[in-house]
Amino acid sequence: ELIRTRDAALRARAEKVVPGGMWGHLHAAKLPEAYPQFFSRGEGGVLWDVDGHRYVDFMCSWGPNLLGHHHPEVEEAAERQRRDGDCLNGPAEVMVELAELVVDMVGHADWTQFQKNGTDATTTCVTIARAATGRRKILVAKGAYHGAVPWCSPSLLGVTAEDRAHLAYFTFNDVESLDAAAKEAGDDLAGILISAFRHDLGSDQELPTVEFARAARRICDSKGAALLIDEVRAGFRLNAAGSWEGLGVRPDLSAWSKAIANGHALAAVTGADWLRRAASQVFVTGSFWAGAVAMAAAVATLKIVRRDDVPARLAQLGQTLRDGLETRSRQFGLSIRQSGPVQMPTLLFEGDPDYRKGSAFCSAMLARGVYFHPKHNMFLCAAHTEADIAVALEAAEHGFASVAAL
Ligand code: PMP
The missing domain is CATH 3.40.640.10 (Type I PLP-dependent aspartate aminotransferase-like (Major domain))
Incomplete structure (x- = not known):
């Protein structure tokens, strides 16, 4: 559902001049299909891809974004x-x-x-x-x-x-x-x-x-x-x-x-x-x-x-996210496993050896403007707000519905 014209064009150009189009862990091929490779902008805890889609971002640049972009x-x-x-x-x-x-x-x-x-x-x-x-x-x-x-x-x-x-x-x-x-x-x-x-x-x-x-x-x-x-x-x-x-x-x-x-x-x-x-x-x-x-x-x-005691703030936001995901997964009759510190959440599905459920969940989240990762620990940042967590939890309902429908 997400249009990826610009991303596709950049991938095609990169393919010719960068081996494999991209190196290492940031290669979009390591993510579910709908995920973008290229990004244009970040602000606080939010990210835009090159096709203009906006995401509440729970990867936070894979860690570096601690206080929000452009603090x-x-x-x-x-x-x-x-x-x-x-x-x-x-x-x-x-x-x-x-x-x-x-x-x-x-x-x-x-x-x-x-x-x-x-x-x-x-x-x-x-x-x-x-x-x-x-x-x-x-x-x-x-x-x-x-x-x-x-x-x-x-x-x-x-x-x-x-x-x-x-x-x-x-x-x-x-x-x-x-x-x-x-x-x-x-x-x-x-x-x-x-x-x-x-x-x-x-x-x-x-x-x-x-x-x-x-x-x-x-x-x-x-x-x-x-x-x-x-x-x-x-x-x-x-x-x-x-x-x-x-x-x-x-x-x-x-x-x-x-x-x-x-x-x-x-x-x-x-x-x-x-x-x-x-x-x-x-x-x-x-x-x-x-x-x-x-x-x-x-x-x-x-x-x-x-x-600002940033770790404490992240713990507070992370706990709200974890509790909300747990409640919603149950409403859909799904068993999830959330592990690690709440500031760096990891969400895996029970009985999901090939991460098919995780991928379906994350793809549905992405389509609703929330960037999650199906396998890697994620990251909160201090620029996330209670409203961002609420957006993520609402998107998660669609995510869990997609998994329940598999
Ligand atoms: N150690 C750990 C625990 C890491 O997560 C990473 C990066 N993902 C590294 C080392 C390597 O850091 P860098 O990619 O900045 O070289």
């Missing part, structure tokens, strides 16, 4: 910095201000360094852990996503066995498997890398248990290894001081990106004092890593996160 305070800070300069011979003054703010906000942080993408940050964490310990092995959870370079890419295409030679795997929230992997790594254990919560694609999300978090901490302490938390996706949505703060377990290193500068390209590593020397000695850099505009945007973003 006036963030954009004013960015614009002020842009007038002075962005990419200079070194960092601008704002880097120090941002570093002070990050160290002040993040519970475990004694220091911080900045990069551009989440993969830069997770890779830097691994490098620092290895440099500080002089060891090689990094334990990671099976199926966890930590980025798109050979050591961590979810695809093995173009990746050699040697790229992964010093990774060992455990199951998220499974203390026994973590102990076993640590035992196998022996004296060569450099670190354990764990996502803030389990947010694997297409499956139920899981918050870490206290026992699991403590076990990871215990193993690292007893072996002199580093506990690394990947906050790239969850950072600043659950708890601005760190997603594990509520568990009473602090990491040695964390990787941040996505929401940190409300859509401007920035990543950060935060670390504990014992890793400061290694962090100062490893060679990590990038042409744009000192970009001052994104840093100015991050200062503004993080001040708002703290001032």
Whole structure:
């Protein structure tokens, strides 16, 4: 029902000059058929595609949109910095201000360094852990996503066995498997890398248990290894001081990106004092890593996160959405599974191994101006309103009706 003339024309042109038309996770082929590939504009929690269709957006740029597109305070800070300069011979003054703010906000942080993408940050964490310990092995959870370079890419295409030679795997929230992997790594254990919560694609999300978090901490302490938390996706949505703060377990290193500068390209590593020397000695850099505009945007973003308690606001909106979806799914006699923190909702259908129900649901939502994802965790932003949630719930009735009719 949605007309896609412009989108189709752009896809045809892109097909000729961009391999496959688009790369990676943003390829529209990974979504139900009606979904657009190209977008023209965003405002607050709303998005327009190139054919002019408007969506209340629950992907939020896959995380970066935390406060809403074109947030006036963030954009004013960015614009002020842009007038002075962005990419200079070194960092601008704002880097120090941002570093002070990050160290002040993040519970475990004694220091911080900045990069551009989440993969830069997770890779830097691994490098620092290895440099500080002089060891090689990094334990990671099976199926966890930590980025798109050979050591961590979810695809093995173009990746050699040697790229992964010093990774060992455990199951998220499974203390026994973590102990076993640590035992196998022996004296060569450099670190354990764990996502803030389990947010694997297409499956139920899981918050870490206290026992699991403590076990990871215990193993690292007893072996002199580093506990690394990947906050790239969850950072600043659950708890601005760190997603594990509520568990009473602090990491040695964390990787941040996505929401940190409300859509401007920035990543950060935060670390504990014992890793400061290694962090100062490893060679990590990038042409744009000192970009001052994104840093100015991050200062503004993080001040708002703290001032307005953004995680609490997202939790409130997310709970309304979750409760509303549960009630409505029941009215249609459907069983859904909602998992993960309410600020980052995941909705899966019972008995839906090929996501056919999820796709039908999301397509119907899309046709009514609500952008959901059938497999991936979604994101709320502080620009969403109670009215937006109501629009989503009304669209969900059509979505559930479509699933019930399958
Ligand atoms: N870690 C996690 C948990 C992520 O969700 C992502 C991005 N989806 C990354 C790392 C990699 O970040 P980027 O795509 O910015 O390199």
